[in-house]
Amino acid sequence: MQRYSIFSLIKNAFGGHKDWEVAWKDSEPKKEYDVVIIGAGGHGLATAYYLAKEHKITNIAVLEKGWLGGGSVGRNTSILRSNYMFDPNGFFYEHGMKMWENLSQELNYNVMYSPRGIINLAHSDAQLNVFYRRGNSMRLNGIDAVMLGRDELKKMIPFADFSESARFPIFGGLMQPRGGTARHDAVAWGYARQINSMGVDIIQHCEVTGFDVQNGKIQGVQTSKGNIKTKKVGLCVAGNTSLLAEKLNMKLPIESHVLQACVSEPVKPFLDHVVTFGAGHFYCSQSDKGEMVMGGDLDGYNSYAQRGNLPTLQHVLTEGVAMFPNLSRLKMLRTWGGIMDMSMDGSPIIDKTHIDGVYLNCGWCYGGFKATPVSGWTFAHTIAKDEVHELSSKYRLNRFNTGHLIDEKGLGTKTWIG
Amino acid sequence: MLEIKCPHCGSRSQNEFSYGGDSSVKRPELGKEVTDKDWDDFIYFRKNPRGKHSELWHHVAGCRQWFKVLRDTSTHEIFKTAKLTEEL
Numbered sequence: 001m002q003r004y005s006i007f008s009l010i011k012n013a014f015g016g017h018k019d020w021e022v023a024w025k026d027s028e029p030k031k032e033y034d035v036v037i038i039g040a041g042g043h044g045l046a047t048a049y050y051l052a053k054e055h056k057i058t059n060i061a062v063l064e065k066g067w068l069g070g071g072s073v074g075r076n077t078s079i080l081r082s083n084y085m086f087d088p089n090g091f092f093y094e095h096g097m098k099m100w101e102n103l104s105q106e107l108n109y110n111v112m113y114s115p116r117g118i119i120n121l122a123h124s125d126a127q128l129n130v131f132y133r134r135g136n137s138m139r140l141n142g143i144d145a146v147m148l149g150r151d152e153l154k155k156m157i158p159f160a161d162f163s164e165s166a167r168f169p170i171f172g173g174l175m176q177p178r179g180g181t182a183r184h185d186a187v188a189w190g191y192a193r194q195i196n197s198m199g200v201d202i203i204q205h206c207e208v209t210g211f212d213v214q215n216g217k218i219q220g221v222q223t224s225k226g227n228i229k230t231k232k233v234g235l236c237v238a239g240n241t242s243l244l245a246e247k248l249n250m251k252l253p254i255e256s257h258v259l260q261a262c263v264s265e266p267v268k269p270f271l272d273h274v275v276t277f278g279a280g281h282f283y284c285s286q287s288d289k290g291e292m293v294m295g296g297d298l299d300g301y302n303s304y305a306q307r308g309n310l311p312t313l314q315h316v317l318t319e320g321v322a323m324f325p326n327l328s329r330l331k332m333l334r335t336w337g338g339i340m341d342m343s344m345d346g347s348p349i350i351d352k353t354h355i356d357g358v359y360l361n362c363g364w365c366y367g368g369f370k371a372t373p374v375s376g377w378t379f380a381h382t383i384a385k386d387e388v389h390e391l392s393s394k395y396r397l398n399r400f401n402t403g404h405l406i407d408e409k410g411l412g413t414k415t416w417i418g
Numbered sequence: 419m420l421e422i423k424c425p426h427c428g429s430r431s432q433n434e435f436s437y438g439g440d441s442s443v444k445r446p447e448l449g450k451e452v453t454d455k456d457w458d459d460f461i462y463f464r465k466n467p468r469g470k471h472s473e474l475w476h477h478v479a480g481c482r483q484w485f486k487v488l489r490d491t492s493t494h495e496i497f498k499t500a501k502l503t504e505e506l
Contacts, residue, residue: 242466253462255439256491301437304468304492309419311433344462400462401454414439 001197004108023189024068024196029203032229033061035383036221037236038208038244040064042073042184042369043361044236045191046376047383048200054377055384058199061230063223065207069188072238075306075338076369077261077283077295079274081118081179082143085134086408088394089347090141095391096374097143097178103373109190111182112288118179118274119148119157121323123168127278131174138176148173157275159324167322168279179274181285187372210247211358218357234359234383239304239339241362248355252362253344253400255413258303259295259366260313262335264327266290275323282319284327291333294320298340298366300414308337340366342413345399347406350379350392359383360397420494424477425485425501438474440464441486441506468492472506475499 002008002021012020035051037044040062051057064070080100082093104111122128135145149172154162162170192202203225210222211233220229235244239256266289276283282296296316299308313335321328343349343363348371351360361379364371378389388396399405420432446452446460471491476484488498488506500506 240468242464243468246465246467251459251463251465253464255464255466256468301489302440302466302471302473302491303494305494309432309494311419311431401458414437 001193004110023193024202027061027201027203029061029063029206029223029225029228030201032220033201034059034230035232035234036060036228036230037062037234038221039071039236039238040068040188040192040202040204041071041236041238042069042187042191042372043238043364043375043379044234045188045195046372047234047236047361047379048195048376049191050377050380051384052195052198052200054380057384060195060200061228062195062200062202063206063208063221063228064202064204065224067204068192068202069185072338072340072368073184073188073372075261075336076184076366077285077293078181078184078369079118079179079283079285080113080115080182080370081176081274082370083118083120083134083138083145083174083176083179084408085137086406087141088406089408090138090143092374092378092391092395093371094141094143095377096371099373099377100182100370103182103187103190107190107194109186109193111186111190113180113182114288115178115180116273116285117175117177118276119153120174120276121153121160121278122171122173123279124171128172131172135174144176144178146175146177148175156273157271159270159326160275161323161325168277173278175273181274181287184369187369191376208244213248213355216354216356218355230357232357232359232383234361234379236361236379238362238364238368239341241341241360245360248353248358250353252349252397254363255302255342256304257298257301257340257342257413258305258308258337259298259340260308260316260335260337261293261295262313262317263287263291263293263333264330265333267292267330271324277319277323279322280319282316282323284320284324292327292330296320298342299337304339306337306339340364344412345405345407346409346411348375348395349397350375350382350395351388351397352382352386353397420496422475422487422496423499424480424483425499425504426481426483427477430477430480434477434479436476436478438476438484441472441474470497
């Protein structure tokens with residue numbers, strides 16, 4: 001593999017940039033693999049990477065029914081954070097934050113990691129108290145958290161509505177300074193380039209149509225490009241998990257919902273941080289190109305459509321204008337939707353299944369992007385060792401039977417009710 | 419914008435409605451022995467199909483009645499709506 005560096009950039013500049021190697025190649029499926037990963041999104045590619053790097057398993061196929069990075073990894077609002085109150089979430093996502101810090105170097109690919117800080121605004125004394133509690137829990141778990149007063153916020157986000165007439169006045173905020181953003185497509189491409197160089201096959205436009213299970217053990221998968229033998233299969237298909245699980249006679253605690261996001265026309269530097277509105281569900285940041293990247297509520301009904309409806313977008317942007325009144329002057333550039341695998345307690349599932357050799361990675365709700373490295377890292381361990389990793393040991397499927405839910409927000413799939 | 423035909427009021431925009439989830443889920447019968455698994459299935463586990471889905475909606479900013487809707491989860495097309503007491 002050709003390494004990317006300042007020297008390779010200069011060298012290729014003289015050659016008119018005509019001699020760059022292809023970053024990763026499309027493959028046709030072989031007859032048999034040690035591991036088949038379904039889904040060439042962030043989590044699937046990261047899983048293949050850590051299987052190859054940490055566990056020295058390189059005879060892997062990553063199957064993708066569409067194109068690489070065309071699902072949720074290319075549709076999210078690219079926010080990174082670990083500002084959770086509950087221990088299992090705090091430890092898991094904080095490990096992920098530490099992986100993000102070195103990911104560009106690790107992958108030799110610029111993922112444009114930007115720890116610009118994420119600020120949750122509070123609009124009442126009660127909400128501020130809740131934020132103090134969460135901030136303290138974070139600090140006890142070794143995660144950075146800072147409480148901000150109104151005056152500090154005025155300096156940091158001067159365009160927010162600090163007027164006397166604000167419908168939801170800003171009382172203060174909770175900030176995780178190490179939170180931020182990363183370029184989501186680069187994450188998929190960077191992992192793809194690395195695994196391809198280690199011998200992993202990336203097979204696009206290859207849909208899994210069935211599973212070959214004998215005596216409770218997986219023998220292979222049936223795909224639109226023929227049958228593939230394997231002893232281990234990892235599911236990393238986010239919103240489509242229930243459809244594949246049905247083929248394995250599994251019913252999951254998941255509903256698929258559409259979540260919309262949008263970007264405005266590009267403008268000059270306007271917002272230095274990721275900011276979330278506390279009196280509703282709206283969050284925004286400014287991309288390096290200058291676009292305002294915004295998102296909020298689910299549309300609120302089961303959907304596999306990857307597109308939503310205008311009433312929800314209008315509702316979300318109304319909250320945005322309440323927070324930053326001058327957003328109302330911006331024109332919208334693009335809107336799109338992605339499918340969220342909403343689990344019933346709002347936390348993910350990384351586990352083995354009742355079928356030997358079938359492993360499950362799902363239920364990321366709308367927080368999957370930030371977990372990409374740590375999800376791949378723990379899931380690779382689960383697949384390679386056939387045991388659950390300590391970090392993800394609370395994310396088991398049977399918690400919905402034992403009652404050990406991790407209901408960070410207590411909202412489940414119907415987040416619009418909370 | 420979804421246009422939903424409330425069986426009591428007629429066609430209205432989706433702004434007037436709120437979603438209640440899969441209508442095929444049945445609460446275990448009262449007064450009978452219920453296994454933990456039956457409760458878990460009722461509370462947490464869903465079919466979550468791609469395609470036709472029978473679901474509950476609430477005309478929350480209208481007549482405030484709950485009713486059933488048969489809708490496609492991949493195209494959002496609505497085939498049929500019915501009162502709670504009727505079959506879809």
